[in-house]
C-alpha cells in the first residue's frame with residue numbers, strides 16, 4: 001500500500017534529493033534523474049539491482065535505457081503523487097550508483 005508523505009517529510013526529502021541531482025516535476029508530481037554509466041553493462045547492472053528492489057516493494061520506476069544512460073521517473077500511480085516508496089527508491093538508486101556509476 002502506498003504511504004503518503006507528510007508535508008514536512010516531503011519538504012526535507014525533496015531538498016535532499018534535489019541536492020543529489022533529482023528534479024521535481026510539480027505538475028505530474030514526479031521526481032526525475034538521468035544516471036550515466038561507463039557502458040551498457042554497468043547501466044543494465046544498475047537496472048537489475050533496482051528491479052529486484054522494485055519487485056520487493058511492489059513499486060516500479062518508469063525508465064528508459066539507451067546504451068549507458070538510464071532516465072528515471074518516479075511517482076506513485078495509486079496516489080497520482082509522490083510517496084514514501086518513491087523516496088526509498090530514489091535513495092537506493094543514489095546509493096548503488098555510487099558503487100556502479102562512473
Ligand SMILES: C[C@H](O)[C@H](O)[C@H]1CNC2=NC(N)=NC(=O)C2=N1
Pocket residue numbers: 002058059060061075076077078079
Ligand atoms: C498491485 C500492485 O502492487 C500495484 O499496481 C503497484 C505496482 N507498482 C507500482 N509502482 C508505482 N510506481 N506506483 C504504483 O502505484 C504501483 N502500484
